[in-house]
Amino acid sequence: MKNPFYYGGAVSSVHFCNRIDEIKELKADINSGLNTLIYAPRRFGKTSFVLKTMDELNDQKVKYVFLDLMYLSTLDEFINKYFNVLAKSLEEPTDKIVNFFKSVLGIRPNINVNFDANGVPSFSLALNNEDKTKSLEEVLNIPLAFAKEGQKIVVIFDEFQEIANFDLEAKMRSVIQHHSDKVSYIFMGSKKSLLHAMFLDKNRPFYKSVKHFKIKEIRKESWSEFISSKFKATKKEIDSHYIDKIFELTKGFPYYTQQFAYELWNQSEDKVDDVIFAKTLKIIIEREEDLFSVEWDNLTPNQKKALKIALEKDGKSLYDEQYLAKYQIKSASFQTALNGLVQKNITDRNSEGYYFADPLFEFWCNR
Ligand SMILES: Nc1ncnc2c1ncn2[C@@H]1O[C@H](COP(=O)(O)OP(=O)(O)OP(=O)(O)O)[C@@H](O)[C@H]1O
Numbered sequence: 001m002k003n004p005f006y007y008g009g010a011v012s013s014v015h016f017c018n019r020i021d022e023i024k025e026l027k028a029d030i031n032s033g034l035n036t037l038i039y040a041p042r043r044f045g046k047t048s049f050v051l052k053t054m055d056e057l058n059d060q061k062v063k064y065v066f067l068d069l070m071y072l073s074t075l076d077e078f079i080n081k082y083f084n085v086l087a088k089s090l091e092e093p094t095d096k097i098v099n100f101f102k103s104v105l106g107i108r109p110n111i112n113v114n115f116d117a118n119g120v121p122s123f124s125l126a127l128n129n130e131d132k133t134k135s136l137e138e139v140l141n142i143p144l145a146f147a148k149e150g151q152k153i154v155v156i157f158d159e160f161q162e163i164a165n166f167d168l169e170a171k172m173r174s175v176i177q178h179h180s181d182k183v184s185y186i187f188m189g190s191k192k193s194l195l196h197a198m199f200l201d202k203n204r205p206f207y208k209s210v211k212h213f214k215i216k217e218i219r220k221e222s223w224s225e226f227i228s229s230k231f232k233a234t235k236k237e238i239d240s241h242y243i244d245k246i247f248e249l250t251k252g253f254p255y256y257t258q259q260f261a262y263e264l265w266n267q268s269e270d271k272v273d274d275v276i277f278a279k280t281l282k283i284i285i286e287r288e289e290d291l292f293s294v295e296w297d298n299l300t301p302n303q304k305k306a307l308k309i310a311l312e313k314d315g316k317s318l319y320d321e322q323y324l325a326k327y328q329i330k331s332a333s334f335q336t337a338l339n340g341l342v343q344k345n346i347t348d349r350n351s352e353g354y355y356f357a358d359p360l361f362e363f364w365c366n367r
């Protein structure tokens with residue numbers, strides 16, 4: 001029988017749990033043409049959430065384009081990849097697409113079309129230095145051109161903080177501010193400190209230009225229902241206290257919760273028991289071990305001390321003379337180390353104090 005759980009890439013339909021309120025809210029924002037910033041840690045379900053929302057909007061004839069900036073390294077690459085996803089979103093025959101850009105947009109440089117082994121086209125522009133700025137502007141304005149043709153469009157940039165690398169921030173902001181409610185932009189990313197700097201620093205072009213959209217861990221009741229019903233449907237059993245135990249470890253973090261459920265299901269013949277649970281935990285920790293060690297090795301000695309203090313004090317009232325003395329760290333260095341941990345996305349803070357961004361890394365460190 002097929003495992004009813006899944007972890008890895010984005011999930012949809014049967015593998016998707018809850019987020020009902022968030023989907024409703026994002027839909028409303030898109031319909032009003034708001035631009036949003038969606039920040040969440042790695043593997044938190046950003047892509048799944050946004051694509052699920054788009055799926056539901058599709059009924060209302062809204063198109064979307066999705067561009068992940070993570071692996072782009074030059075401005076040319078950005079222009080071409082963006083142009084390509086926009087062209088493809090037209091879902092028209094190749095010659096029609098080329099004609100559309102030539103007539104409606106007057107894109108000046110030659111449009112190149114390459115076909116892969118399966119005959120799937122990809123589009124790019126022959127860029128030269130003289131008219132590169134012009135081409136960039138034209139490409140950035142394509143969504144507006146679509147909107148003028150009556151097509152509602154949502155542009156999703158994943159790992160958006162990366163645009164700072166191609167010196168594009170000011171240009172992009174100046175172009176898209178004229179798209180106002182005709183095009184919705186969703187900026188996503190997992191590097192909180194970089195995104196914050198970008199959107200909350202008065203001197204940066206995107207300062208206060210978006211709604212900050214929060215997605216939270218998925219609630220325990222939703223996971224309980226999700227996990228137990230899938231066990232039941234596949235004729236296996238899981239007692240609710242094991243679901244509580246999963247939740248204690250993963251804190252509702254989507255990737256790990258699915259991973260746990262997946263492995264538990266795999267390990268159990270018909271019923272989860274203590275032995276199976278312990279074995280599953282061991283498997284999962286072993287699998288993540290290498291990554292966690294690298295993460296630990298990448299910390300400075302003071303950051304390691306700060307992390308230990310944060311663990312021992314559960315993230316609260318950290319400036320404790322006794323602990324600072326125990327780990328032989330001065331208050332000022334401790335402060336620097338804590339900031340460094342936030343910058344490295346190892347910890348984050350809320351009104352109650354500091355907490356680990358990754359619940360399993362916390363568990364591993366604790367052990
Ligand atoms: N709503 C959800 N319901 C159930 N599982 C989910 C949900 N969202 C995410 N997951 C789990 O988390 C995994 C990662 O999800 P996704 O790729 O959407 O996260 P992400 O934040 O975009 O990750 P990345 O930082 O790698 O881009 C999925 O494979 C799935 O196991």
Ligand SMILES: [Mg+2]
Nearest residue numbers: 046047048158
């Ligand atoms: Mg993603």
